[in-house]
Amino acid sequence: MSGDDDDEPSYGSGDEVNITDGHRKRIPAAAAATPSSAASGLTRKRSRKACGDAIVEAMLEIAAASKMRAAALANNGDRFSISKCIRALDDLQGVDQQTYFVALGLFENPSSREIFISLKYEKRLKWLQGKCRAL
Structure with a gap:
């Protein structure tokens, strides 16, 4: 099917997408340029994961520093x-x-x-x- 055969009028620039009844529908270019809610949700999940990874890494560094400090104090105490x-x-x-x-x-x-x-x-x-x- 081409855009000329559609029952719906053409709105100028934009992307055509298939809808469930087999017809094609043109969506405005502005809507096509913005991420869908699923894509934005994925972006948020990625940023939360990156933030979570950074927190985990920082906590591991703190734990390592704490172990080093405890070992130094123990050595100092023994000395x-x-x-x-x-x-x-x-x-x-x-x-x-x-x-x-x-x-x-x-x-x-x-x-x-x-x-x-x-x-x-x-x-x-x-x-x-x-x-x-x-x-």
Whole structure:
């Protein structure tokens, strides 16, 4: 069937589409240029999926960063643990009993443990003795 055989008048430029009764119908060019509701729904689904994918990716990055931070804190805690400080204290020569027990009290503080372990071996006893005098 051609456009001239249609019962419906021609509206100028536009696309012809088949309708269910076998006739052809011309739709205006403006309507043909805009996406159908199904196509726009597909576009929305795609953008939601892309947005969802970005959220999932961001959450995975946060989880990975959190695991790395926890591992770093665990390593740091092991490095400056109370038991490690006590072993280092036991290895020191010339520690009197009062200094030893003051040191045990200092090791309750994470900052003090880090300082003690970070000091060079020969400076640890002098630092502890200074802390004893300060108390």
